[in-house]
Amino acid sequence: MIGFFELERISTHCGNIYTTPDEGDARKSAVWRTPVTNLEFNEHGAYARAGELTQRGYDLFRGGATEKTENSDLASKYQRMLEMQCSSRFFVTEKGYLGLGPPDAAPGQEVVILLGFHMPFVMSKNEDGSYELVGEAYVHGIMDGEAVPGAEVEELRIV
Secondary structure, eight states: OHHHHHHHHHHGGGGTTEEEEEEEEEEHHHHHGGGGGTTEEOOTTOOEEEOHHHHHHHHHHTOOOOOSHHHHHHHHHHHHHHHHTOOOOOEEEEEOOOOEOOOOOOOOOOEOTTOOOOSSEEEEOTTTEEEEEEEEEEEEETTTTTTTTTOOOOOOOOO
């Protein structure tokens, strides 16, 4: 998996998609949320949406927290979430969204939202117009249905 500095560099290619007055620096939020697919473990060990503690864990992990303190525990939790994504690949869509996809994701493939699913998928278009599933993806900024209203719906043939 690429390093945080490389991810921050890649995120500069997102254009203005993550620059909104109501979210402050949404690009920074995309940078720390994307590697962990915006998830954290809650106090019961179940998945929950990443929050302030995960952001602090990112800052500490990126900065190299080493002392055995609450801070190093936060960094360790962030690292455990990262390890679950270790074979994933970062990408930026043509529209500028930062994402995390399968290891076989490559330039020229498409990110699609299939009706009835809760996550986008990376698909590869074949010469005959059919599509091949590459794998599921996390795309920061469209995971809560933001891309669906007004989106063009088309039928795909998946082989």
